[in-house]
Amino acid sequence: xxxxxxxxxxxxxxxxxxxGSGGVPKEQAPADLKTSxxxxxxxxxxxxxKAKEAPIDTxxxxxxxxxxSGFLNGMLFRKVPKGTNWFYTLxxxxxxxxxxxxxxxxxxxxxxxxxxxxxYASISHINNEVPLxxxxxxxxxxxxxxxxxxIFLHMGRVFFFGAYKYPRxxxxxxxxxLLILTMTMAFTGYLLPFDQRSFWASIVGININGTGxxxxxxxxxxxxxxxxxxxxxxxxxxxxxMLLLPAAIIALIGAHLYxxxxxxxxxxxxxxxxPPKVATPVAELEAGAENGHVNGYERTDGGDGTGGTPx
Amino acid sequence: MKPKDKQSYLEEYELxxxxxxxxxxxxxxxDSTMALIVVAVIIVMSLVLGAEQxxxxxxxxxxxxPRPDWYFFFLFELLRVIKPPELVPIATIGIPTIxxxxxxxxxxxxxxxxxxxxxxxxATTAGCLTIAAMAYLTFLGATGGSPTxxxxxxxxxxxxxxxxxxxxGCLACHxxxxxxxNGPGPELTHIGARIPRAAILRSLEIGPGIMPSFRELPPKKxxxxxxxxxxxx
Numbered sequence: 001x002x003x004x005x006x007x008x009x010x011x012x013x014x015x016x017x018x019x020g021s022g023g024v025p026k027e028q029a030p031a032d033l034k035t036s037x038x039x040x041x042x043x044x045x046x047x048x049x050k051a052k053e054a055p056i057d058t059x060x061x062x063x064x065x066x067x068x069s070g071f072l073n074g075m076l077f078r079k080v081p082k083g084t085n086w087f088y089t090l091x092x093x094x095x096x097x098x099x100x101x102x103x104x105x106x107x108x109x110x111x112x113x114x115x116x117x118x119x120y121a122s123i124s125h126i127n128n129e130v131p132l133x134x135x136x137x138x139x140x141x142x143x144x145x146x147x148x149x150x151i152f153l154h155m156g157r158v159f160f161f162g163a164y165k166y167p168r169x170x171x172x173x174x175x176x177x178l179l180i181l182t183m184t185m186a187f188t189g190y191l192l193p194f195d196q197r198s199f200w201a202s203i204v205g206i207n208i209n210g211t212g213x214x215x216x217x218x219x220x221x222x223x224x225x226x227x228x229x230x231x232x233x234x235x236x237x238x239x240x241x242m243l244l245l246p247a248a249i250i251a252l253i254g255a256h257l258y259x260x261x262x263x264x265x266x267x268x269x270x271x272x273x274x275p276p277k278v279a280t281p282v283a284e285l286e287a288g289a290e291n292g293h294v295n296g297y298e299r300t301d302g303g304d305g306t307g308g309t310p311x
Numbered sequence: 312m313k314p315k316d317k318q319s320y321l322e323e324y325e326l327x328x329x330x331x332x333x334x335x336x337x338x339x340x341x342d343s344t345m346a347l348i349v350v351a352v353i354i355v356m357s358l359v360l361g362a363e364q365x366x367x368x369x370x371x372x373x374x375x376x377p378r379p380d381w382y383f384f385f386l387f388e389l390l391r392v393i394k395p396p397e398l399v400p401i402a403t404i405g406i407p408t409i410x411x412x413x414x415x416x417x418x419x420x421x422x423x424x425x426x427x428x429x430x431x432x433x434a435t436t437a438g439c440l441t442i443a444a445m446a447y448l449t450f451l452g453a454t455g456g457s458p459t460x461x462x463x464x465x466x467x468x469x470x471x472x473x474x475x476x477x478x479x480g481c482l483a484c485h486x487x488x489x490x491x492x493n494g495p496g497p498e499l500t501h502i503g504a505r506i507p508r509a510a511i512l513r514s515l516e517i518g519p520g521i522m523p524s525f526r527e528l529p530p531k532k533x534x535x536x537x538x539x540x541x542x543x544x
Contacts (some may be wrong), residue, residue: 076335081327084338089345096346100353120367127364138357146353148382159417159438162426166312166320169418176415183382190380195365200377200480200523207521208390212404229370264328269426273326 075261083271087161090154091260095253097147102246104140112192114238116231119194144186151179163266171259174252181249188241194234202237203229316424370527377483377523384452385445390495390521391455392448399495399520455492463488465539472539475532479525487543496522501543508541 041049063069080088111130113122126133155175158164164172191202206229210220225232312320332338379387386407393402421434428435461477476482476499482491486498502511515533518524525533 076339077333079328079331080334080338081324082330083327084331086341086345088338089341092342093345093349096349097353100350116368120364123364127362134362135357137362138360139353141362142356142360143353145380145382146349146356150349156438156442160428160435162428162431162434164418165421165424165426166317166418172418173415176411176417179414180411186380186382193364194368196368197365197378199368199370201379203523204377204521205379205383207518207523208386208403211400211520212408213400216400216404264324266426267324267327267331269428271327273323273330 078261078264080265081267081271082273083267084265085268087157087268088265090150090157094147094150094154095257097143097150098249098253100143101140101147104136104143105242105246107136108140109242114192114235116194116234119192119234123193123195144189147182148186151182155179161266162269168259168263168266171256171263174256174259178249178252178256181245181252185241185245185249188237188245191234191237192241202233312422312424320424371529377480381449381453385448387495388448388452388455391451391493394494394497396497396520402495403521461487461490463490466542469539469542472535472537472542475528475536476539479528479536484522499540499543503541503543506541508537511540512537 059069108126111122111126111133113119123137126137128134158172158175187202187205190205191198206220206223209223210216212219221227223233223236224230225236389402389406390399393399393406423431425431461473461482463473465473476487481487481496481499484494484496485491486493486500488500491499506514512533514522515525515528515536517526525536528536
């Protein structure tokens with residue numbers, strides 16, 4: 001296990017091992033041979049030895065082909081700024097709520113029929129006959145509310161902490177688009193149980209879209225799949241809810257997380273790197289900025305998450 | 312933000328990061344704890360609240376409640392605040408669109424380097440007011456019921472039409488005397504004095520604006536409904 005840990009640690013913290021050599025520095029072998037004469041290994045011991053090497057061999061084999069260890073190290077062991085607190089868990093909490101929606105949604109899709117004549121009966125079947133059906137349906141239904149609450153709380157944190165400012169403007173924009181897509185997801189999902197409440201609410205919702213200037217009528221016709229609410233409306237909502245929006249949301253979450261890792265999360269705005277009394281005079285800071293050194297540290301490293309090194 | 316401000320922010324941020332802890336295991340621990348709480352809350356809500364099915368879809372129904380899920384109440388209630396018909400598009404599409412654009416472009420018009428909420432009085436006040444407004448509208452939506460009874464005296468020949476009104480969810484959006492919600496739809500208390508019977512009937516059939524169409528109602532009920540409404544002076 002120690003060898004496996006070595007393989008996963010950042011490069012500067014572990015002993016260098018050539019790829020494919022099983023993680024054991026080669027020069028150690030002769031030294032061992034000198035101090036202790038070679039014992040005759042039984043077949044069993046050799047297999048046990050090989051088994052011990054297996055995880056490290058596998059990790060090295062994969063890393064040679066994927067080159068993922070650098071990325072994983074940068075991501076896992078990157079430093080989060082001083083003062084990071086529980087408010088910073090709201091984004092990942094929203095992601096977890098989305099994952100719950102995705103997983104429960106897949107199971108619901110296995111039993112749901114998106115046809116105007118059979119949708120209601122298939123929901124009854126899920127609720128009453130499928131093992132744990134109502135439980136999974138309930139998780140999907142209430143998970144939607146939880147996700148909407150969390151996404152607003154996350155946005156509130158980013159807003160009041162001023163975290164949308166330079167250099168994270170684009171991630172704010174992606175986040176707002178994700179908020180809109182999540183609300184659209186909630187709107188299209190509401191029709192799928194196809195009971196009275198969802199049916200009439202969707203009609204009013206579509207009519208509301210229809211009152212918009214210029215594009216309104218086209219938008220409501222698109223949502224209804226025609227001028228009248230009909231059998232194809234349900235199929236259209238289903239396709240938007242199941243295919244279009246999840247794909248868009250997953251892609252944007254990927255972009256959102258990429259920028260989070262690349263730019264780093266903010267510190268709470270009231271946390272300062274140093275107490276004010278020993279703050280560096282501005283003139284010195286500027287001079288330091290020019291020759292690439294500030295307070296004895298090298299300047300930033302392009303934001304790849306590894307941090308600068310002490311000069 | 313001036314280049315100097317950007318530079319000093321990046322420098323300050325580098326220092327903060329150096330003084331921070333590694334993402335794994337410190338932040339991962341907090342995130343995992345939060346994840347467990349979120350999943351537990353969803354499971355408990357599912358077990359306690361369930362996922363009951365409502366009555367089956369029936370376009371010819373006379374009992375339905377056209378209500379969105381709670382997180383759309385703030386949009387729906389906006390329609391009750393802004394009522395004149397010519398302003399309806401402003402409430403339905405205009406204000407939400409403007410809010411979305413303002414939200415989307417926030418980092419491009421708020422470019423000052425200050426991040427502490429107490430030193431950004433304008434942004435903090437606007438944020439708090441927005442939250443308060445959304446909370447208030449959501450509360451209104453949650454407490455505004457959908458009455459299914461009309462408590463008023465009418466001549467015997469209009470009794471049947473009154474029952475259709477009570478059972479068709481009209482009061483979810485219309486006010487009728489002391490009954491029903493005041494909006495998004497116009498008040499019906501004196502509708503007969505304002506609009507002739509034929510126009511009422513046509514409105515019921517086409518469903519103007521955001522109102523759903525009632526053309527699937529049996530003709531008898533539709534006529535009783537029109538009789539009752541046109542009698543309201």
